[in-house]
Amino acid sequence: MANEGHERPSSLNGPAVHAFVQHCRTKCPGWALGLHANDCRAVREDSLPDRRSFGADHTHRPASGDPAGEGVVLPTIREVLRFDDVAAALPEVLAGADHLDRPVRWVHVTETASVAHLVSGGELLLSTGVGWPSDDAGLGGFIAQLVSAGIAGLVLELGVRFDAVPRALVTAATALGLPLIVLHREARFVAITEAVHSRIISDQMAALRARDDIHALFTDLSLRGSPADFIVSQVGRVLGAPVVLENLNHHVVAFEALDAGDDVLDAWEQRSRVAHRSADTDWLITPVEARGIRWGHLIALPGAPHPAGRSNVLEQAAVALALSRLADRDADEWTRQSHEYLLRALIGGRFSSESGLVARFEAAGIAVRGRRLVGLALVSRSDGATASAAQSAPAALAAARDIGVDALAGAHPASPGAQLIVALSLGQNQQLTDHAIDTFARRYAHAASLAVEELVVAVGAEAVDIPGLLASVEEATELLARNGGSRRRNLSVYRVDSRPLLRFINSFGSDxxxxxxxxxxxxxxxxxxxxxxxxxxxxxxxxxxxxxxxxxxxxxxxxxxxxxxxxxxxxxxxxxxxxxxxxxxxxxxxxxxxxxxxxx
Incomplete structure (x- = not known):
């Protein structure tokens, strides 16, 4: 009988592949960072799912939902029908034409009707039908068993057992949505299985190489001590999709929007909370955590598949971010980076639209819409100040919270060592009185270990939008430049309200x-x-x-x-x-x- 005794092609002998995968599992960039071994172990155990390695004597057959198989772009039934050896046998689709884009995880040759318990789902079955039932009920039950087992499709070669396809077979396959293909000429089943399996194995090797590249990329970023925003930017470029790093409050720390623009962050907190609760979200969410501490989540929005697997890319990046947090051990680091990024965008004009920057501010937890915004600039006249502007930013945020005001704080991009910029977001019923400024300044000085009598605070005008906030910050910066060098021995507060000419000039912007x-x-x-x-x-x-x-x-x-x-x-x-x-x-x-x- 044609095709009787056909064997599955020999499996890939993979000792080299096995060694490579084991190497990837044990490699830890934290060693070169000088982290304690427990830190590295914690990152591996807490942040990465179990991996399946290739054995030395068999080819891994990727399964649905298997992390080792993710990233392998499996051939579909439609693609298999275009393979030369299949096309030469004159295939005809008799049922399930709407399901020809199902992926083919493996090809299996069988002549028995009791094959359901031998498969694990996703296979394309090749058969001449020799051992199939001869009655309609039996054929219908056979198709039902295949569908229950998760078979991708069924290919029947005519001429050995059947000269024509039994109508009961077509009816059952149509009813259950199982692709049924007949071959009108004799086919070399071994050639078909070899071609499909070679394609699958080739894709697996390509996925391994892609994973190695991804591992090397994020290891290098960890070793260089790259900041969170740069790591996130690299993830977005690798995946070709928007990527967001958020903290546990669903506030954006860093993001890469690519061509989607800043508006991708509109109503971020609300959308993120919905995605975290949803079981069928199309967002890919990976925790950033180690040693039982979770700092936030790395999120990739929908995008094209990646050879290394999108989740694998995200997991490797999450490990790099976790290592960075373990090495830094600064609880305020992400907030500081996020605020400095926003200040660079605001002061440096690094935004494509006002609505986009508003979205970025609000995604970071700084309300803009319906609020009154005020820019402050602060500096200490003391030569022995114990903290730089960047280091004292958390103290400014704490002081703002003490007076019940939301704030963004960071070093001025043009003078990161000395001048601190604070953007206050006030509710409609809040007033930035002299008493409130005095309280803020004193609590900030205490928290930053600065002498309050050496502190100079410049206050810009109130604003209601991003251009107005920029003008307010510029006004405060100008005031500070003029008065920061004063040697007065007491807390000095300067308001732009007392400088009408400066306000007038700033109203023109960059005219x-x-x-x-x-x-x-x-x-x-x-x-x-x-x-x-x-x-x-x-x-x-x-x-x-x-x-x-x-x-x-x-x-x-x-x-x-x-x-x-x-x-x-x-x-x-x-x-x-x-x-x-x-x-x-x-x-x-x-x-x-x-x-x-x-x-x-």
């Missing part, structure tokens, strides 16, 4: 007409300072800030009165202007403020 005015008014002084290494701009700034009091202006410039007067005379000559004229001084002061604002 090019204002920049043109600044350049036209100040160009002679700028060029003179650049060519001669002089300080005419700072002298003019001191003069404009202390109108009518040249003695105080000279003191603030740290120049003697005679030298200061010489500088003023030189400025008047270069500009061809009289600095005793109030309108001229006002125009120059506006130009100086516009120049400083555009520099931020």
């Amino acid at each position: 090019p007409r204002l920049q043109a005015h600044s350049e036209q008014m100040l160009r002679p002084l700028i060029e003179y300072d650049l060519d001669n290494g002089r300080d005419l701009l700072s002298v003019l700034q001191a003069y404009a800030s202390n109108p009518g009091n040249r003695t105080k202006a000279a003191a603030s410039s740290h120049l003697s009165r005679s030298v200061f007067y010489q500088r003023i005379a030189l400025i008047e000559d270069l500009l061809g202007a009289d600095l005793d004229d109030g309108e001229t001084v006002s125009a120059l002061h506006a130009a100086l403020l516009a120049r400083r604002t555009s520099a931020h």
Whole structure:
């Protein structure tokens, strides 16, 4: 009989593959990070699911839901029908045409009707039907058994047992949705099984190589001490899908949106909580945890399959993030990174749309819509300050909570060592009174181990949107730049409300007409300072800030009165202007403020 005695092709002899998989299981990047062995073991045990390794004498047959099989893009029945040896046998689909995209996990040749207990699901059965039942009821029961066993499809070669397909077979297969294909010519079953199995094995090896690449990538990131936002960015690029790292409160720590844009974070907390509760979500969620401590979750939104398996990629990244947290052991690290990222986006204009940045703020737990926003800038005049701006950011957040206000805090991107920026989000019924600012400043100084009498706080104007918040931060920064060097021995608080000209200039934002005015008014002084290494701009700034009091202006410039007067005379000559004229001084002061604002 044709095809009788056909054997399954020999299995892949895989000692090298087995050794490679064992190596991947035991390899731990934490050793090179100097972590305790228990830390590394905890990451492996807590963060990674059990892996199946290839044995030395058999080929692993990927099963549905098997982590070892994930990432292998199995051929579908439709694809198998296009294989040369199948196509040459003139296949015809008689039932289950809507299910031809089922994956084929394996191919099995059988002539017996009692095959259901020999398979594990996903197989494509090849048969001549020699041992099949001859009555309609038996054929119907045979098809029901195959469907119950999870068979992907059934291929019958005509001419040995059946010259034509029994109608009962077609009826049962159609009713149960089982793809039934007949071959009108004799087929070489061994060639078909060899072709399909070679394809499956090749895909498995490609998946192993992809997993090795992924393991190497995230090991290298761990060894380099890469921050969370960079690791998340790499995950997104590898998967080609948006990826989000969130903390246990469902607030976004870092994310990579790719082409989806920042709006992917709209209503993030609500959507995330729903996804965590749902059993059929299309989000891929992996915990970031080790040694019994869970810090948050790494989430990949829907995307294309990855050769290494999307869950495997996410798990490897979660291990890298967990190792980073174990090495750092700073409970506020993720919050600090998240806030500094948002400040860089705000101050540096690193956002494509206002709505997108609003989504990023609110996803991080900083409410913007329907709130009043205020920017603060803080610095300590003490040379012996015990904490940098970045290190003291958690103290500012704690102080804001003490006065019942949501806040974002981080070092100013242009001066990360000294100047702290705080963005406050106030409810409609909250007021940022002088008492509230004083309380905030004192609690911040205490928490950051700073002398409160050395603290300078600048407060921008209230705003209701992102552009307004940016202007408020810039106002506070400008105020701090002008007053931060004061040697007063008490808590100093400056509000932009008392600086109407500064508020007026900031209301123009980056209007090019204002920049043109600044350049036209100040160009002679700028060029003179650049060519001669002089300080005419700072002298003019001191003069404009202390109108009518040249003695105080000279003191603030740290120049003697005679030298200061010489500088003023030189400025008047270069500009061809009289600095005793109030309108001229006002125009120059506006130009100086516009120049400083555009520099931020």
